[in-house]
Amino acid sequence: MNPNQPIYDVIIIGAGVAGCATAIALKKEAPHLKIAIIERTSEINVEDLTIHKIGETLPPHASQQLQNLGIWESFLNCNFINAYGTSAAWGSSELYHNEYIFSPYGYGWHLNRLVFDQFMIREAQMRDVSFYFETSIISSEKKTKHWLLQTNTKIAITSSFVIDATGKKAAFSNLQNSTKIREDQMVGIYRFYNLKDHHSNTNGIGNGTCVETDQNGWWYSATLPNETVVLGYMTDADIANQLQLRKKESFNNFLHNTKHTSSRIKDATYLSLPKVVSAHTQYLTAVTGSSWLAVGDAASSYDPISSLGIFKSLAMSQFAAYATLDDLKGDQSGLQKYQQIISKDYLGYxxxxxxxxxxxxxxxxxxxWKRRQSKQSYLN
Incomplete structure (x- = not known):
């Protein structure tokens, strides 16, 4: 082993919510651990107004996970917009309002994702977690007692344990011959709007999240900071191509046919062209292996209708941390339990x-809708 090589107890690949939350959870249980996060992109610049990242509404019960991680007070200091409920025209043309006032955890939050992601990175850095930005793993080799990771920056890193937090790509897990199983081909077509001069009726939706179905999928809209709203249409990739939803004219035509969603952005100024992102359900055949595991969307990714993306990352990061700590102590049973937890959660979802x-x-x-209401998964 080269004495000049960086040596860590744990390397986490991916600086998203799952990766940072797992690092924070590990540091809470074992502050002495030497941990680094490798991230292929550059550092987040929240001042760059040209960057629009799809936000998410964090449900009220996420407060428990934030408290468990020890970042609750810092999260509140971010002053995200409170979310008091959701509205849905699902199974009916009329809106049903689900008010968070009935939740024992209080209200939720509309997140500015750039700010939230930067917050998670900052919390990890405050716990002495190292970061390698603009760095990718190009190869990995399992030695007897450690991993040897080669990077695109010519740095060779040694680590006792590796955590894959690369999202749906599951990049490291793929290298370990774990197979990704896609259940569908759902995509989301998103646009961002400025509501500064918007004064039309919101049908009682207010500043909440709204979901509305139509023949080819369902619409999602949510308010964000700075008088901004994100609006998305969820459908399948082949349907999106057939309807040409990537074109703003087609997107707008279908949007104008909605009863509730269109009222939220009437006369609003659009800030971006339609952007297509993958939104399919997926899982790994194996989320653990010899001194490695996958967490967050790398382990399993859920339909956006579940609203569990960030919450799942926060919750599962703690189980991932426990499994990692067990393995570092020579106890592989933690990895087996983690696999069982991920599998059980996925089946419940x-x-x-x-x-x-x-x-x-x-x-x-x-x-x-035929595809969703069939008990069999499908692929085109």
Missing amino acids: KKKRQEYYAQENRYTSSLF
Whole structure:
């Protein structure tokens, strides 16, 4: 081993919410651990107004996970917009309002994702977690007692344990021959709007999140800071191509046919062209291996209707930390338990997703809805 090589107890690949949360959870339980996060992109610049990252509404019960990680007070200091509920026209043309006032955890939050992601990085840095930005792993080799990771920056890094937090790419897991299983081909087509001069009726939605179905999928909209709203349409990739939803004219035509969603952005100024992102359900056949595991969307990714993206990353990061600590102590049973937890959670999610999509029965001839209401996964 080269004495000049950086040596760590844990290397985390990916500086998203899952990666940072796992580092924070590890440091909470074992402050002495030497941890580094490798991130292929550059550092976040929240002042760059040309960058629009899809936000998310954090549910009220996420407060428990933030408290468990020890970052609750710091999170509150970010002053994110409070979310008091959600509205949905699902299974009916009329809106149903789910007010968070009935939640024992209080209200939720509309996140500025750039600010939240930077917050998570800062919290990890405050706990002496090292970061390698603009760095990618190009090869990995498992030695007897450690991993040897080669990077695009010519740095060779040694680590006792590796955590894959690379999102749906599951880049490191793929190198370990774990297979990604895609359940569908869902995509989201998103646009951002400025509401500064918007004064139209919001149908009681207010500043909350709204979901509205149509024949080919469903619409999502949520308010963000700085008088901004993100609006997205969820459908399948082949349907999006057929309807040419990547073109702003087609996107707008379908949007104008909605009853509730269109009212939220009437006369608003658009800030971006339609952007397509993957939104498919996916899982890994194995989320653990010899001194490694996957966390967050790298382990499993859920349908956006679940609203569990960030919450799942916060919650599962703590289980990932416990499994990692067990392995560092020579106890592999923690990895087995972690695999079981991820698998059980995924099966529970699939059952709930099936039940929720079954509630929309107005579009029986629609390919999109037929696919969701079938008990079999599909791929085109």
